[in-house]
Amino acid sequence: MKGFSYLVITLLLSGIQGCKSTSETQASAPHPVYWQSFPDAKHIKVESPTQILALSEAAERFIVDLSLHERPDDPDMLDKFIDAVFHHQQQGLSYHSDANYSVATTFRLREANCLSLTLMTYALATRAGFKATLNTVEIPEYWSRKEGYSVLNGHINLTLSQTYKGKMIASRVVDFDQRIESQQFPANEVSLPSVLGMFYNNKAAIGLITGQFDYAFAYMAKGLELDPTLREGWVNLGVLYRFTNHYDAAEQAYLRAIALDDTDLTAKENLAVLYRHTHRDLKAAVLESEVKAQREGNxxxxxxxxxxxxxxxxxxxxxxxxxxxxxxxxxxxxxxxxxxxxxxxxxxxxxxxxxxxxxxxxxxxxxxxxxxxxxxxxxxxxxxxxxxxxx
CATH class of the missing domain: 1.25.40.10 (Tetratricopeptide repeat domain)
Structure with missing residues (x-):
């Protein structure tokens, strides 16, 4: 299968300099999603999960034309479905890292990033009668460069299975990056709301990079509403607060990510950057030393x-x-x-x-x-x- 890139954008902005003013955010609030800091974000129209996953008429016809219902006992039907969706000659799908599109738009434009393509496949497979399970893959920290920023990437894949009369007759792990698949990294099942949270987080990260802060906040808030355990969302929210001089709130967001996973080096590095900006050099040095020691072999x-x-x-x-x-x-x-x-x-x-x-x-x-x-x-x-x- 065609290889596709990683997903789930988390900003690593250790090289960005900012002013060192005091925070304007109410640190006593119960959690660090402060809408009052971005009042215009309320006017941003964030698509709903239903809108993201909806199949177009063309996608519905695509499923019907495969005639999968004619041989429900044939395990080759699952492979037929996968080949029809991903074969380059049939669909002409192309990879674009910023293509955070809904299922219908991905199907129509035939371009997507890994997450959008995975969600499209999930929706199509479910409509075709297969069981679809989403998985996060535990890959080593991997960065790319975007608009002068360092962007940390994650990875996701999909398990499709076919049943007949209550018995599973076929199962396939669908991974769009052959390099990842060949290394057989551990994978953990993840819920659909969590993956949708990643989708919102990706769109928020693009907004953050391009300076659309109200847009970024609206999408971050929606992603964290769906999955409050999404560490990437808390880290990016912290970056957004730091950009806008809400330093207490930024610290809370980073600490929330670390509380969810004490091994999250990105959260710790961004927290160290914040400590440097706010003249807490000793705390920064401790975190920087810890992060560097753990990254030397990467x-x-x-x-x-x-x-x-x-x-x-x-x-x-x-x-x-x-x-x-x-x-x-x-x-x-x-x-x-x-x-x-x-x-x-x-x-x-x-x-x-x-x-x-x-x-x-x-x-x-x-x-x-x-x-x-x-x-x-x-x-x-x-x-x-x-x-x-x-x-």
Missing amino acids: PYYHLILGDEAYDNGLYAIAHSHYRRAYRLDRKNHLVLSALGKSAFSKGNLTDAKGYLERAIDNASHEQDINRYTSKLAAVASIQNINQGDFE
Whole structure:
């Protein structure tokens, strides 16, 4: 099956500087979802879970046309359904990280991020008569870069099963990232309300990145209403409060996330950032030391540090971080691409070309492969021009 990217956006904004004013939020309130801090958020129209999951007429026809009801005792019907939904030639589905769409919109546009695609599959499978179970996958911390921010990603998959006369005759784990599936990370069943909370959180995170704070708050509040245990939602709410100088509320939100899971390094790092901003350096140092010690063995940690250094023009430091990431994972296409970028910045075109070729070999997403192929062509073009000048 076609590989798709991760989901569940949690902002890691340790490099962002903010003013150090005092909080304006009422810290005595029972929980840190303070609507009075964002009064205009009440005017944001947040779609309901029913609206998110509703199937369009076209999707309904798609299910009918599969004629799955004709052979309810045939275990191949489940595979027929999966192939029909995900086969690239049949549906032409493409991956877009910001495509946080409803089921109907995802089906119509044939583009989605992993979460939207999973929800579409859930809705279609349920309508087709299969049992669908959602799962969160315990992957190592993994970051990507978006609009200058470091974004922490999670992963989700889906278990579909077919029953006949009360007996299960077929079951499949549907995972849209073959790299994740092949490593067989532990997975835990998660409720539909929790996954819908992730959907709202993703939309809120995009709003936060783009500076639409009322929009972000409205979606965060809805997500936490559906699932008050969603740590990502509390962390992002804390970031939003920190951006808007409500520091007491930000601390409460981060502490809520940590209370839900004491191993949440993102919540602890963002809390440390808050402590630095509010001159509580000793508390910050304790958290920073704890987080760093636990992340040293994660290649993505060094990769994101390298990206931050590179963005600031510190190319030697960036290269050092990329090399450390490479020593931890020599087949990671993101690391290989970063090393290619680093080599190119130093004028080492041959090395840049070699790293990009290896990145292509190890990438599974078409979007990634196309991006690396474009970069490789640019490097090769420059290399050919230089050789022509030399001759």
